[in-house]
Amino acid sequence: MTFFLQYVMRRAFQNMMGNLFPNLITIGIIAVSILIFSTFTLLAFNLTNFLKIWEDKIEVIAYLKRGTPSSEVEPLLDRTRLLEGVEIVRYVSPYDAMNFMETKLGGQKNLLQGIQPALLPPSFEIQLKKDYRNPAKIDEVVGHLRETAQFEEIQYGQEWVDAFSALVHTLRLTQWILGGLLLIAIVFITSNTLQLTISSRREEIEVMHWVGAGPGFIRVPFYVEGLIQGLLGGGLAILFLYLLHQGLLLHIPPSMQAWLAKVPILFLPPETIAWILLGGTVLGFFGSFVASTRVLRYK
């Protein structure tokens, strides 16, 4: 078995060296294809991640009607807490709201001079249970909240989240359509290079047939060649993507850095990298398989 492996590796290596230029071109094209695909994957991955963080932070703010007597606040608070999907409800009195705005405005708090806290509406800050932090469920909870007469207005960032998740959806779709096209391209190109290798080894293959070499001895080196092309192409693509990612991180303007501290730009997780490499390898293998069924007939 180890002998067979040695043999196969040696032959595959000889074949690749004998056809170096087409092999390098093939690996290059595979690398570019996979780079395009994995760039989309990375983009989609980061935006999904961003969306998750964002959804996690989503809060529903229910403004109470101004002048709601404080005796009504307590029971209302209790009732809201019991609503399905609600995790925490915090009461924000007009004074709290005032304080909050003052800290927000910092040095410019004189802008607030003359504004009476009572003018500001009291509100409930409602945090949802984890399972409820998605578009459909939020609508459900908000629906219940709207049935309560004391709430004047209910605000939540849903429109933004909706638009953003539509964007992520489109991106994912593009990623897979593109992936499909590149998949065909990779199989096509490896199968073509392998046909070249096989035809340049025609005489050897004929001799192998004559001396009774088994199909494994004849074919497997070509399979391994396709496999190596796919693996190297995939590896190069991931490497380039990593360099690109690092380069991008270095060149983020300082003004954005503070904002980004909360939303990290991640690289692909290891299992996605493994999947991409495996995908490249399988495609390379498949290409060589196609090539050998087309031009390697056993005589």
Add this chain to the structure above:
Amino acid sequence: MVHVFKTYPSQISALSDITLEISSGEFTFVAGPSGSGKSTLLRILSCAEKPTRGEVVVDGVQITHPDFTKIHQLRRRMGIVSQDFKLLRDRTVNENVAFALEVTGHTRREAKGKASDMLRRIGLKEREDAPILALSAGEQQRVAIARAMVNSPSLILADEPTGNLDAKTTLDVMGIFSDLNHQGTTIVFATQFTGLIKRFPYRLIPILNGQVSDGKKVDTDEVREVKAGE
């Protein structure tokens, strides 16, 4: 083989109604003029060509059976010397011979060693590391013979293996074939060279126009020449 016909796609009938049996351990000449069908017969025996009609059994395996697929297993028990050598031009003499072993599951070292032994036996030891193209036709022919013998086959199918050899090397090579035959190897040897047949008292299958000729059906100069060996 029983009632074997072979018609090439160009409608050239190369063999018609050949029936013959070659026993294990036999040394057989297949003789006949150019174009008589010797190569075709050997190519059918080595499964390189399928007969158009008829049945062929080689080493107990019916190779004309539609389910027969294990050609490579049968070929490993055969040594084939093809009329056009089929050597690999970008490799050395030793590499060419060793190749036959390497691709049938021997280690590189083992293959190289056995190839060396075989080349010594056939008188090409000094040329071992020469590229194939640096060899004369006769030397190349001997490399092809060495490659056919290196995996100790039980059947050797040799198509005019002495076609390019001078008188002395022809005798050397015949000596090697005879030795192998004494050790039990079956040998089928195609030739149009009647001198050999006269010299070595082995069984002769004369072929003419794709048929086994018994010398009575057709009586031409060519047949007389072929039959002269008997």
